[in-house]
Amino acid sequence: MKAIQLTAPALTAFRQTELPEPKAGPGEVLLRLRAATLNYVDVAIATGSFPGAQFPMIPVADGAGEVAALGENVGGWAVGDRVVPHFMPNWQGGPITPHHVAALRGITLPGSLAEYVAVPAASLVALPAHLDFAQGAALPIAATTAWNAVRSAQVRPGSVVVLLGTGGVSIFALQFAKSSGATVIVASSSDEKLERARQLGADHLVNYRATPAWDEEVLNLTGGRGADLVVETVGDATFARALNAAAMGGTVFTVGFVSGTAAPIDLLPIIVKALRIIxxxxxxxxxxxxxxxxxxxxRIVPVIDRVFDIGETGAAYAELASGGRHFGKLAIAH
Ligand SMILES: NC(=O)c1ccc[n+]([C@@H]2O[C@H](COP(=O)([O-])OP(=O)(O)OC[C@H]3O[C@@H](n4cnc5c(N)ncnc54)[C@H](OP(=O)(O)O)[C@@H]3O)[C@@H](O)[C@H]2O)c1
Structure with a gap:
């Protein structure tokens, strides 16, 4: 089968190659992959800043495709079903354990830049009928994370949600928060992206370049109350402001590290406001x-900024790594 391998932790180390087609073992399904989407973690793997990968490897955590064959003892799926394989195939539900994080598609397991992959049938979710493969490939990491954020803070009509930037997680969080009736404040470096966020329903827009104290702007916009949920997708550059922007009893849902992880933390706002840092x-x-x-x-439609051909994998990674040009997700079709 045709595949892309990443031969070393470098953004220039992609090669097109032919590999043996995998077989579906017991409890597994063989997928014909059709699309992948990039997450920041894929860039982190390809720049050597995230541990766990062994090279050469088939990269990209997230994908979508069709069931091509069923292994023994597989029920519930049929050849031709359109599906999304989860990034963490061992984690069916319940609290996370070391066993779950040991198996990661596109890191410790083959990823999505190959014609075929064998995955556990129990790790599959049906692709919503209104989505194409590129849109469906955006679901495992970005949509699941955004969903967990909105659910964790029990977002409902009247909730105020703050989103940092306009990347994959933030845009899904915008769509979920608006469909839950929340008021959404988006901070971005770009007025053009803020306008696109407004078209998706964002209520208040803050350019964090023009207004570096975006947390104070959140307090102004909410009459001093702050946000019920801040989805912290950036990291050390914004964490202190996220704490300041949160309302008493609010949730700072901590997922991102695009700016780094060593955040200086003043504990006082966490203590005084009884914040939930999740x-x-x-x-x-x-x-x-x-x-x-x-x-x-x-009927949420994932926002795919651009679809690259699989032969342009290096360019797709470079686009994500450049940070800040895309809005929503970047996809690779094959
Ligand atoms: N822990 C988890 O469960 C989990 C799951 C998914 C993702 N993540 C992490 O979450 C982060 C975001 O992921 P993603 O896929 O959404 O990334 P992405 O698509 O690359 O988006 C990153 C966005 O961050 C914004 N940004 C950068 N610096 C900023 C700043 N100082 N203030 C506000 N916004 C800033 C930029 O938005 P603008 O261009 O609009 O300014 C940029 O587009 C990554 O670190 C990723 O690894 C974690």
Missing amino acids: GNNTGSVADLAEAARAIAAH
Whole structure:
């Protein structure tokens, strides 16, 4: 089968190659992959800043495709079904364990830049009918994480949600928060992206370049109350402001590290405001299934900024690594 391998932790180390087609073992399904989407973690793997990968490897955590063959003892799926394989195939549900994080597609397991992959049938979720493969490939990491954020803070009409930037997680969080009736404040470096966020329903827009104290702007916009949920997708550069922007009893849902992880923390706002600082590592298959159901119910269409051909994999990675040009997700079709 045709595949792309990453031969070393370098953004220039992609090669097109031919590999033996995998076979579906007992309990597994063979997928014909059709699309992948990039997450920041893929860039982190390809720049050597995230541990766990052994090279050469088939990269990209997230994908979508069709069932091509069933292994023994597989029920519930048929050849031709359109499906999304979860990034963490061992994690069916419940609290996360070391066993779950040991098996990661595109890191310790083959990823999505190959014609075929064998995955556990229990790690599959049906692709919502209104989505194409590139849109569906955005679900495992970005949509599941955004769904967990919105669910963790019990977002409902009247909730105020703050989103940092306009990347994959933030835009899914915008779509889920609006479909839950929340008021959404988006901070971005770009007025053009803020306008696109407004078209998706964002209520208040803050350019964090023009207004570096975006947290104070959140307090102004909410009459001093702050946000019920801040989805912290950036990291050390924004964490202190995220604490300041949160309302009393609010949630700072901590997922991102695009700016780094060594955040200086003043404990006082956490203590005084009784904040909930919730860490998150993507989510389980059950979380992905819930996110997919919400997407189907609300007819949410994932925002794919651009679809690259698989031969342009290096360019797709370079686009994500450049940070800040894309809005929503970047996809690779094959
Ligand atoms: N732990 C988990 O469960 C989990 C799951 C998914 C993702 N993540 C992490 O979450 C982060 C975001 O992921 P993603 O896929 O959404 O990334 P992405 O698509 O690359 O988006 C990153 C966005 O961050 C914004 N940004 C950068 N610096 C900023 C700043 N100082 N203030 C506000 N916004 C800033 C930029 O938005 P603008 O261009 O609009 O300014 C940029 O587009 C990554 O670190 C990723 O690894 C974690």
